[in-house]
Amino acid sequence: MSKFLINRLLWLVPTLLAIYTISFLMVHNAPGSPFSDERAISDETRQQYERIYRLDQPLHVQYVMTLADLVTLRGMPSMKYPDKNVVSDLLAPAFPRSFALGLTALTVAALVGVAVGSYSAVRRYSALDHLFTGVTLLGVSLPSFVIGGLLLMIFGFWTQLLPAYGWGSVDKLVLPVISLAAFPAAYIARLTRNSMVDVLPMDFVRVARAKGVPGSQTIVLHALRNAFLPVLSYLGPAAASIFTGSFVIETIFNINGVGHHFVQSALNRDYPLILACVMLFSTLLVVMNLLVDLGYAALDPRIRYD
Amino acid sequence: MTEVVDTGIETVGGGRQRGSGPQGEQPPMVRSHSPWRMAWRRFAANRAALVSAGVLVLIMAACTVAALRPQSAPLPTEYKLEGAGNHPWQPSASHIFGTDPNGHDLLLRVLQGGAVSLQVGFAAAAIAVFIGTFYGAVSGLMGGRLDRWMMRLVDVLYGLPYIVLIILLLVFMDRNFVALFVAIGAFIWLTMARIVRGQVLKLREEDYVLSARAQGAGWFWILTRHMLPNLVGPIIVCATLTVPVAILQESFISYLGLGISAPMTSWGQLASEGVRAMNPAVTYWWLVLFPSLMLALTLLCLNFVGDGLRDAFDPRTMHKV
Numbered sequence: 001m002s003k004f005l006i007n008r009l010l011w012l013v014p015t016l017l018a019i020y021t022i023s024f025l026m027v028h029n030a031p032g033s034p035f036s037d038e039r040a041i042s043d044e045t046r047q048q049y050e051r052i053y054r055l056d057q058p059l060h061v062q063y064v065m066t067l068a069d070l071v072t073l074r075g076m077p078s079m080k081y082p083d084k085n086v087v088s089d090l091l092a093p094a095f096p097r098s099f100a101l102g103l104t105a106l107t108v109a110a111l112v113g114v115a116v117g118s119y120s121a122v123r124r125y126s127a128l129d130h131l132f133t134g135v136t137l138l139g140v141s142l143p144s145f146v147i148g149g150l151l152l153m154i155f156g157f158w159t160q161l162l163p164a165y166g167w168g169s170v171d172k173l174v175l176p177v178i179s180l181a182a183f184p185a186a187y188i189a190r191l192t193r194n195s196m197v198d199v200l201p202m203d204f205v206r207v208a209r210a211k212g213v214p215g216s217q218t219i220v221l222h223a224l225r226n227a228f229l230p231v232l233s234y235l236g237p238a239a240a241s242i243f244t245g246s247f248v249i250e251t252i253f254n255i256n257g258v259g260h261h262f263v264q265s266a267l268n269r270d271y272p273l274i275l276a277c278v279m280l281f282s283t284l285l286v287v288m289n290l291l292v293d294l295g296y297a298a299l300d301p302r303i304r305y306d
Numbered sequence: 307m308t309e310v311v312d313t314g315i316e317t318v319g320g321g322r323q324r325g326s327g328p329q330g331e332q333p334p335m336v337r338s339h340s341p342w343r344m345a346w347r348r349f350a351a352n353r354a355a356l357v358s359a360g361v362l363v364l365i366m367a368a369c370t371v372a373a374l375r376p377q378s379a380p381l382p383t384e385y386k387l388e389g390a391g392n393h394p395w396q397p398s399a400s401h402i403f404g405t406d407p408n409g410h411d412l413l414l415r416v417l418q419g420g421a422v423s424l425q426v427g428f429a430a431a432a433i434a435v436f437i438g439t440f441y442g443a444v445s446g447l448m449g450g451r452l453d454r455w456m457m458r459l460v461d462v463l464y465g466l467p468y469i470v471l472i473i474l475l476l477v478f479m480d481r482n483f484v485a486l487f488v489a490i491g492a493f494i495w496l497t498m499a500r501i502v503r504g505q506v507l508k509l510r511e512e513d514y515v516l517s518a519r520a521q522g523a524g525w526f527w528i529l530t531r532h533m534l535p536n537l538v539g540p541i542i543v544c545a546t547l548t549v550p551v552a553i554l555q556e557s558f559i560s561y562l563g564l565g566i567s568a569p570m571t572s573w574g575q576l577a578s579e580g581v582r583a584m585n586p587a588v589t590y591w592w593l594v595l596f597p598s599l600m601l602a603l604t605l606l607c608l609n610f611v612g613d614g615l616r617d618a619f620d621p622r623t624m625h626k627v
Contacts, residue, residue: 019462022462022466137609138602138606140550141609142598143554143561146581146602153584237464244467248558266477267562277467278466
């Protein structure tokens with residue numbers, strides 16, 4: 001097990017390096033310059049900018065130095081806001097917000113999704129199962145800005161039951177969490193239903209029932225434990241993308257999160273910020289995938305990594 | 307699985323069914339009891355999928371008719387005077403969806419937008435089928451080191467926040483159809499490649515493939531003759547489920563303001579314009595509701611059809627139908 005862990009941790013390095021290399025090359029080979037749409041600037045200013053951002057250096061020097069900055073979390077000055085450091089001024093203050101919102105939404109989504117999916121599988125073809133199937137299909141068919149927009153319209157503007165904007169208290173979290181959780185909850189419910197339907201007729205479930213294990217215990221401890229594996233593999237990548245914020249939800253509900261930076265950095269061609277965002281996401285993703293693999297081993301004793 | 311007795315539908319005699327048979331839900335003209343025929347039967351037995359397929363055909367027909375109408379039909383003067391600017395008309399008897407902020411009939415706009423959304427979806431599915439199938443088949447067939455590296459590349463591409471790269475691609479290309487197709491297609495084939503590779507790996511171990519190899523068949527022959535007929539099912543299912551994903555991605559791109567440019571529009575474009583036009587004082591609910599409804603209805607139908615096709619093609623689920 002420890003050998004597997006060390007092996008996997010060592011593999012993280014080349015994987016992240018490959019991702020860094022691809023994004024670095026893509027960003028630097030993209031035509032246009034971050035300064036091109038600003039007002040005309042003098043050659044002197046341009047040279048000064050290029051020195052600050054090391055654009056006057058050969059590509060391989062930029063490659064190594066930017067990597068060093070990212071690894072040491074020093075970051076670089078943003079090209080759009082030159083007085084701001086990409087990591088400490090832009091990402092670090094925004095990330096806890098996105099992370100808190102994302103973690104709440106993903107927890108809600110996992111709980112609701114697994115419960116709904118299990119119920120649908122156990123009571124297959126019942127009226128509620130048909131209803132859930134329809135609702136979850138709708139959930140994976142609606143863009144998040146539509147869900148967010150409609151919720152905002154109904155609860156924020158018309159009935160004014162909940163605050164429409166802002167950050168800082170629990171009631172302000174309700175609408176963004178629901179909008180953010182809707183898609184993953186529906187997706188997890190569908191995953192759970194499918195895999196529960198496969199697991200429930202299996203022999204070990206029947207044996208558990210025959211031994212007299214209570215119904216709910218059979219479903220949760222025996223069937224769900226096995227049926228949860230596909231959900232677990234979905235949760236890894238989903239966590240990485242939800243924890244790094246949602247541009248849509250953040251703009252609709254006026255929350256200052258990192259999802260905003262992901263989109264704006266690319267729109268502004270803010271090279272340092274793009275690279276920092278990509279590496280933040282990718283690092284989270286590989287770590288989450290590692291956790292998923294460990295979770296697999298914990299849930300299914302047949303899986304051994306040695 | 308019990309043999310289904312054919313009810314004597316006319317068959318086209320002669321040639322044996324090959325992998326490159328007719329696509330889609332249409333019953334292929336083949337001898338009775340072929341896998342195609344049985345798949346069609348299972349699909350037709352699924353009422354939700356069948357109805358969804360019908361609704362989809364209707365939506366596509368309506369969108370095509372609307373798209374063929376002139377782009378900017380002249381508006382009645384009264385609408386130009388009163389409905390122009392920032393105050394769209396509410397739904398009424400003459401405009402059941404209301405109008406958009408420019409005074410255009412929203413129903414017509416929604417149908418025209420649907421044509422773009424559907425084209426994006428189907429083009430993305432086509433890209434996924436071509437690139438994904440080729441990549442996955444080569445990876446699965448070659449095996450060994452090449453397979454490992456090809457799949458590692460897919461893993462790395464999966465590990466990139468693709469929306470950042472899509473924006474980069476879009477910012478540097480003109481906002482047109484081709485740019486949208488390239489940007490969405492660049493990452494949409496990854497899932498297909500994984501599915502096809504997995505299936506090829508499984509088929510490689512089948513006895514009939516071994517038998518073909520023993521008789522000296524080359525890999526190309528084995529792929530086209532023996533594997534492709536078994537791959538078509540998963541490929542069709544994956545392609546059907548790729549369409550909704552691509553349409554959702556297009557709507558997200560539209561929300562960012564990088565979507566198709568006016569006077570063309572799409573469901574995502576219309577819905578996001580509606581969401582952006584909202585403020586605490588006035589909400590033009592119809593601007594959000596109707597494009598979203600059409601989008602959701604279409605995606606719902608596509609998902610139902612995809613599920614139905616999966617049940618129809620996946621032999622594992624035969625007993626469940």
